[in-house]
Each structure stands twice: as C-alpha cells, then as structure tokens.
Amino acid sequence: MVLRSTFATNSKSAGRDMTETKLTARNVDVFYGQKKAINDVSIDIDNGLVTAFIGPSGCGKSTFLRTLNRMNDTIAGARVDGQILLDGEDIYAASMDAVALRARVGMVFQKPNPFPKSIYENIAYGPRIHGLAASKADMDRIVESALTKAGLWEEVKDRLTDAGTALSGGQQQRLCIARAIAVSPEVILMDEPCSALDPIATARIEELIDELKESFAIVIVTHSMQQAARVSQRTAFFHLGSLVEYGETDQIFTNPRETRTKDYITGRYG
Ligand SMILES: Nc1ncnc2c1ncn2[C@@H]1O[C@H](COP(=O)(O)OP(=O)(O)OP(=O)(O)O)[C@@H](O)[C@H]1O
Numbered sequence: 558m559v560l561r562s563t564f565a566t567n568s569k570s571a572g573r574d575m576t577e578t579k580l581t582a583r584n585v586d587v588f589y590g591q592k593k594a595i596n597d598v599s600i601d602i603d604n605g606l607v608t609a610f611i612g613p614s615g616c617g618k619s620t621f622l623r624t625l626n627r628m629n630d631t632i633a634g635a636r637v638d639g640q641i642l643l644d645g646e647d648i649y650a651a652s653m654d655a656v657a658l659r660a661r662v663g664m665v666f667q668k669p670n671p672f673p674k675s676i677y678e679n680i681a682y683g684p685r686i687h688g689l690a691a692s693k694a695d696m697d698r699i700v701e702s703a704l705t706k707a708g709l710w711e712e713v714k715d716r717l718t719d720a721g722t723a724l725s726g727g728q729q730q731r732l733c734i735a736r737a738i739a740v741s742p743e744v745i746l747m748d749e750p751c752s753a754l755d756p757i758a759t760a761r762i763e764e765l766i767d768e769l770k771e772s773f774a775i776v777i778v779t780h781s782m783q784q785a786a787r788v789s790q791r792t793a794f795f796h797l798g799s800l801v802e803y804g805e806t807d808q809i810f811t812n813p814r815e816t817r818t819k820d821y822i823t824g825r826y827g
Pocket of ligand 1: 621
C-alpha cells in the first residue's frame with residue numbers, strides 16, 4: 558500500500574515560512590542481504606513538527622529512520638531501493654555527499670554517545686570539520702548557542718572542559734542533541750532518545766523536543782505510545798516492514814482507520 562500525505566500545504570513556524578514537506582520517501586524498500594525489512598514505504602515528513610514512528614518490535618522503525626540520512630550505508634549488506642528526497646533532492650544520488658547529508662539530517666541515538674572529549678569539544682567537533690567557525694570567538698558562540706538550545710548551557714557553562722562522559726545520562730543526551738544542533742541541521746532524527754533515561758530526564762528531553770520543532774523537522778522512533786502522544790503531531794504506524802497508517806497523532810490514537818493500528822494502540826499486540 559502506498560500512503561501519501563494529505564495534509565495542508567503551508568505552515569508558519571518561528572516567524573518564518575517553512576516549506577511544508579522536508580523529506581519525501583517514495584516506494585522505499587530496505588533489504589538486509591536477502592531479507593526485506595521495509596516494504597514499499599511512501600511518506601512525506603513535514604517541517605515545524607514532530608513525526609513519531611511507532612509499531613511493534615522488529616517492524617522496521619529504526620531501519621526506515623536510518624534511510625532518511627543514509628545511516629544504512631554503514632551496515633554491510635543493507636540495500637535501499639526507492640527514492641528519498643530532501644527538499645526535492647535525491648539523497649541517494651551519486652552527487653550527494655553522505656557526510657554533508659548527515660550534517661543536514663542529524664541523528665540522536667538510543668544510548669547517549671558523547672565523544673570521549675570535553676563538553677566544549679563534543680560540540681565544536683562538527684562545526685570544525687564542516688568549516689562553520691572562522692575564529693575561536695565564532696566557535697565559542699556556536700558552542701554556547703547549541704548548548705543553550707539544548708537546555709544545557711546553565712548547567713555546564715562553568716565546566717566546559719570537563720569530559721562529556723562525566724555528565725548524567727540525561728545531560729549526556731542533551732549534549733548529543735546540542736552536538737546535532739551545532740552544525741545547523743534541517744532535520745533531527747531521534748531513535749528512542751529517552752529509552753536509557755529516567756522519567757525526569759525523559760520529561761526534560763520531551764520539553765526540549767517540543768521547543769526544537771519550531772526550528773527543525775523532528776522524527777522520533779519510540780516504543781512508548783504515551784510518548785508519541787505527548788510529543789508528536791503526526792504519527793506513522795509500522796507493522797511487519799510496512800507503513801500501515803500515517804496521520805495526525807490525535808486521529809491515530811483516537812480514531813485509527815486501520816484495524817492493525819487499532820489493535821496495536823489498544824494493546825492487542827506489541
Ligand atoms: N543490521 C541488521 N542486519 C540484519 N537484519 C537487521 C539489521 N537491523 C535490523 N534488522 C532486521 O530488520 C527488521 C527491522 O528491524 P528494526 O530494528 O528496524 O525494527 P524496529 O521496529 O526498530 O525494532 P525495535 O523496536 O525492536 O528497535 C528486523 O527483522 C531486524 O531483525
């Protein structure tokens with residue numbers, strides 16, 4: 558089945574016009590060797606809001622998420638067919654540089670994974686390799702701005718030379734979000750970003766996601782339907798590698814169109 562977005566065509570966010578569709582997937586299949594993990598998925602992902610991917614374990618949420626910034630390139634035997642467009646540009650085209658792409662489409666993982674470097678260096682690394690800072694003062698500004706947007710600046714401004722790994726789990730995850738933000742991405746992909754965190758750190762990240770959606774398109778994979786309902790405006794339900802239903806989060810949770818979606822959200826499997 559091919560699902561296409563039926564949403565409105567314009568939105569305004571953070572006082573600027575944002576083109577509605579940021580990422581478009583068309584007829585995407587993903588294979589691991591002979592095994593087909595994603596089957597004919599088509600979806601439009603829009604700016605200025607949070608899109609949640611939900612579904613039972615093994616349904617392909619993380620696999621599909623990784624297609625959106627070519628993280629599957631790093632997995633031996635993985636193959637992606639179909640088309641994924643970022644602002645209309647084919648991200649699998651030979652002319653697309655994967656490193657540059659991953660700066661535009663950043664990723665935050667399940668387990669916080671700061672570099673074994675200082676808090677400052679964790680943020681400065683990306684802008685440095687992408688040549689985004691002309692001077693030390695420039696870099697200081699980028700570091701402060703990214704940490705501020707990630708809600709971490711006040712907690713770390715007096716200990717920027719401490720190791721990133723010395724922070725609490727929740728702080729480390731906000732550091733990883735700051736690291737993604739520092740290279741001015743357009744999209745942030747989050748693969749179960751709260752699964753290693755306690756409820757208080759989770760709430761802090763969820764607040765942050767809500768703030769960040771003003772500036773970035775955000776896609777989050779979550780095992781928690783409550784989390785999807787709290788943080789997202791759109792929800793995509795995957796089952797056995799297929800996109801079963803995609804719609805406004807309220808509609809998916811209160812009035813699902815497909816029986817399989819209803820069965821999942823009412824706890825019949827998962
Ligand atoms: N690196 C890999 N090599 C081979 N098969 C893989 C690989 N990664 C995932 N798969 C398979 O692809 C399918 C989809 O897995 P994926 O991790 O994307 O699902 P998921 O919905 O994110 O699951 P979970 O919620 O448990 O994280 C599964 O059958 C899984 O075993």
